[in-house]
Amino acid sequence: MAKTSFIQKRTMNALLDLFSKGPVSHGHASESELARLLDVSRTTIHAALGNLEKQGAIIRGERRIHLAHPPKADDYFNETQIISPQERIEQVLMERMRHGDWGPGREFSETDLARSSGVSTASVREFLIGFSRFHLVEKRPRGGWKLLGLEIEFAAEVADMRQMLELEAMKRLGPAADDAWHRTAHTLLLRHRTLAGQMTHRYKDFRLLDREFHGWILSHLQNRFAMDFMDIVSFVFYYHYKWNVDDEQFFNTAAIREHLVILEALADQDLAAATRAMGEHLSNSRVNLIRSLEPAIPA
Structure with a gap:
């Protein structure tokens, strides 16, 4: 396979999550629509669907696509492959x-x-x-x-900037709510629900979905510098706020539940509730980050 096959593998995982919530039919089953929903090219979707069909994971009809069987853990590519x-x-x-x-x-x-x-x-x-x-x-x-070292002051500044940017982005969700926006939000909601039910063995997969979710929120700012900021957020939050490996599943499970509250409020078109939930989510992340960097207090 090509060196960029990680994109196809990532897309295949996302499609399994999407289809696991029921058949995708009519207009939503077209490769163009799936490409828009998952923000990838039609070529990638075509290849991913073909691979899933060859593996016997999906059944493609003229007007709908559905799973051949409920996905198992080994149907998904692991984190290192995607x-x-x-x-x-x-x-x-x-x-x-x-x-x-x-x-x-x-x-x-x-x-x-x-x-x-x-x-x-x-x-x-x-x-x-x-x-x-x-x-x-x-x-x-x-x-x-x-x-170089990561100081608490630096981490706090990153967390504060993240809150400012994402809460500002939340204010811009309303005007952007066209049909394509609703389809993307609905797809993210379905994928979160699927992963939330599989966190005991797929909690490491949350990192990519987390980045995609927050990247989608930030995209409403239409600011390239805000999108570049995701790199430092990745470093600080993914590797320091979850510094204790044993706590990674706990933190990821708590975070995906908070994402679901936000996405469900958006599905109900309750922007105020979604914004409050986002504020709580970002505040919780900030608190956990700072705690993880504080020196241990001797017993």
Whole structure:
């Protein structure tokens, strides 16, 4: 398969979630409509549907598509199979920090990180150069880099900026509520409901859906700088606020429930309730983030 097959695999997972809530029929079954719903190309949808059909996962009729059987855990691609090369680099770097192998001041090479990530050195260099603008890594001579520390003050500023941007974006949801908007919101709701019922074994899959949900909210600002801000949010929240691996399932389960409250309020066209729920969600995330970075208090 092509190197970009992670996009098809990610799309196949999303389609399984979408179809698990019932048959997709009439206009919604067209490849063009599915491409709009999942924000991918028609080519990607065509390939993903073809692969699912070959695997016997779906049955395609003239005017509808439905599952051949309820999806099982092994019908889905796991997290490592559906992330991009850039996401893979981020994952390897942050996992090393998360498990205590690499701390502030640690120096490493582009070659080492590329080898561990299974990507090219050029991809690693591009990632780190972009990442350095957040002052979390620092360039060293001869392809070297140095990790800098994440301070509570910095994390708090990120959380505060996130709240300002996303709550401002919530104010712009009303005017944007055309048919395409409602279809996207409904699709996100269905995918959240499906994943929420499978969190015992798929909780790691929440990260991508979380990023997609918050990215969709931020897209209403129509501001490229706001979208770029998602990179630093990914670093701070995904790898520090969930620093204890044992707590990851707990945090993800709580977060997806909060997302559902927001999406269900939007489905009811209650923007005020959705905005309140978003405010509570962002506040909870901020509190958990700061707590995770505070020094442990001896018993």
